[in-house]
Amino acid sequence: MEEVLRNLNKEIGVTGSAVISKDGLVIASALDRDDESVAGMAASVFQCAATASGVMSIGATGMITLEGDSGKAFMIDLPEAFLVVLTNADVNLGRLRIEIRKAASLIRTQM
Numbered sequence: 001m002e003e004v005l006r007n008l009n010k011e012i013g014v015t016g017s018a019v020i021s022k023d024g025l026v027i028a029s030a031l032d033r034d035d036e037s038v039a040g041m042a043a044s045v046f047q048c049a050a051t052a053s054g055v056m057s058i059g060a061t062g063m064i065t066l067e068g069d070s071g072k073a074f075m076i077d078l079p080e081a082f083l084v085v086l087t088n089a090d091v092n093l094g095r096l097r098i099e100i101r102k103a104a105s106l107i108r109t110q111m
Helices: 002-009 035-055 093-110
Strands: 014-021 026-030 063-067 071-077 081-088
Touching (some): 002 093, 014 035, 014 093, 035 063, 071 093, 081 093
Antiparallel strands (some): 014 026, 014 081
């Protein structure tokens, strides 16, 4: 799992990635910052988005994109966890979304 994260971090614009349990615990991390804080906040965002998608009747939450002034955060659902990918502002979104989906598929086989 760590190798998949390290490879994902090699993508241009990616600043870190982690696999987080649904309750906010770090399963695997390749982050350059406080992974426990990122895990807790990401779990909160993911849970709120899952609730919102149910209320809005848009189906299960697949991928969440959070955009800020200096970067982006992507969260993609895994069976018992989710993958978090942090980027800078200049990331190629199309390519990265493909790479995130590939990484998520690889991680699912390891869980």
